[in-house]
Amino acid sequence: MKRPASFEKLLTILRKLPSVGPKMSERMAFRILRMTEEEIKDFIETLQDAHKEVRPCVICGHWDDSSPCRICSDETRDKTVLCVVENSQDVQAVGRIRDFNGVYHVLGGVLSPLEGIGPQDIQIASLMKRLEGEPIVEVILALNSDVEGETTAQYLAKQITFLSIKVQSNGRPEGIRITRPAQGLPAGGELEYMDELTLTRAFEGRREFDRN
Ligand SMILES: [Zn+2]
Numbered sequence: 001m002k003r004p005a006s007f008e009k010l011l012t013i014l015r016k017l018p019s020v021g022p023k024m025s026e027r028m029a030f031r032i033l034r035m036t037e038e039e040i041k042d043f044i045e046t047l048q049d050a051h052k053e054v055r056p057c058v059i060c061g062h063w064d065d066s067s068p069c070r071i072c073s074d075e076t077r078d079k080t081v082l083c084v085v086e087n088s089q090d091v092q093a094v095g096r097i098r099d100f101n102g103v104y105h106v107l108g109g110v111l112s113p114l115e116g117i118g119p120q121d122i123q124i125a126s127l128m129k130r131l132e133g134e135p136i137v138e139v140i141l142a143l144n145s146d147v148e149g150e151t152t153a154q155y156l157a158k159q160i161t162f163l164s165i166k167v168q169s170n171g172r173p174e175g176i177r178i179t180r181p182a183q184g185l186p187a188g189g190e191l192e193y194m195d196e197l198t199l200t201r202a203f204e205g206r207r208e209f210d211r212n
Contacts (some may be wrong), residue, residue, distance in 0.1 A: 007033075011133070016100045029165070039128040053156050056088075061106035061123050063088040071103060080100050083140040084127065084156065085108050086149070089192040094142060104211055105130065111155055119155065126197040127156075131176055136175045140206060144190060153180065157209045 003011075007029065035043065056062065057069035064070055065177040071077065071091070082103030083094055090102050109122040119125075131139065139160055143149035157178050164175040182205030191199070 054107070056108075060104045061088070061108055061126070061173075062091045062104055076101070080135055080137045081140065082130070082134075082136045082138070083142050085142050085191065086144065086152075090142065090190075093191040093194060093199065094203075097200045099200065107143075107152070110143065110152040112148045113151075122152075124156070124159070128159060128163060131160060132167060135172075135176050137178060138179060140203070141155055141178065141180045141209060142191060142203075143180075153209070180205045180209050181206050 010029045010032065011022075011025045014028050017023070020028070032040070032043070049190065053065045054063050055065075055067055057064055057067045059068045059072045062069045062071060066073070078101050082105055083100070083102055084105045084107065085094065088106055088108055091106060092212070094100055094104070097126055105123065105127045106129070107122045107124070109117055111117055111119065130136065139156075140155055141153045141156060143153050160176055160178050164178075168175045177204055181199075181202035194202075
C-alpha cells in the first residue's frame with residue numbers, strides 16, 4: 001500500500017541528514033508522529049532557533065551564536081598559534097585539550113579530486129589571508145589521516161611554505177612554522193571521536209610537517 005504523501009515527504013527530508021538511511025528515517029518519522037502537540041511545537045521552535053542563531057564565524061568559520069565567535073573574541077587566547085581543522089565538530093574536539101589555548105580555522109571540508117572538491121570550494125583563501133595579516137607563528141594541521149585529509153595537508157603545507165618565505169622577507173623573520181599532531185590520529189578516524197588523553201598526547205607530541 002502506498003504511504004500517505006505527507007509521510008513520504010517527511011521520510012525524504014529526514015534522509016537528507018547525514019547517516020540517515022531508509023530504516024533510520026522510518027524510525028525517526030514514527031517517533032515524530034507520536035509526539036504530542038506540545039512536543040512537536042517545541043521541536044520545530046528548537047530547530048528554527050538553532051538555525052537562526054548559530055552561524056559560521058566571519059573570522060574562523062566555527063559555528064557559534066556570535067560572530068566573531070567566542071573563541072576569536074577571547075582576549076586570553078594565544079592568537080599566534082592557529083589550528084586548522086576540517087569542520088566545526090573538530091573545534092569542539094580540540095577544545096577538550098586543556099593545554100591548547102590557540103585559535104582555529106575551519107576549512108569546511110577537505111580536498112577531494114574524486115568528488116570534485118578543489119581549493120576554491122573550501123576556506124583556503126581566507127586561511128592564507130589570515131596567515132599573512134595576523135601574527136601567527138605556528139599552524140597546526142589537525143586533519144584526518146585519510147587520503148583526503150592527507151592531500152589537503154600536503155597542499156596547505158606547500159602554500160604556507162611559500163607564504164612563510166614571503167612574510168619573512170616582509171619583516172616577520174620567524175616565518176610560519178607548520179606542525180601536525182603526533183601519530184595517533186587513526187587513519188580515517190575523525191577527531192571528534194578521539195578520547196581526550198589520546199588527543200592531548202597527539203597535540204603535545206606535535207612535530208614539524210614533512211612534505212612529500
Ligand atoms: Zn571564530
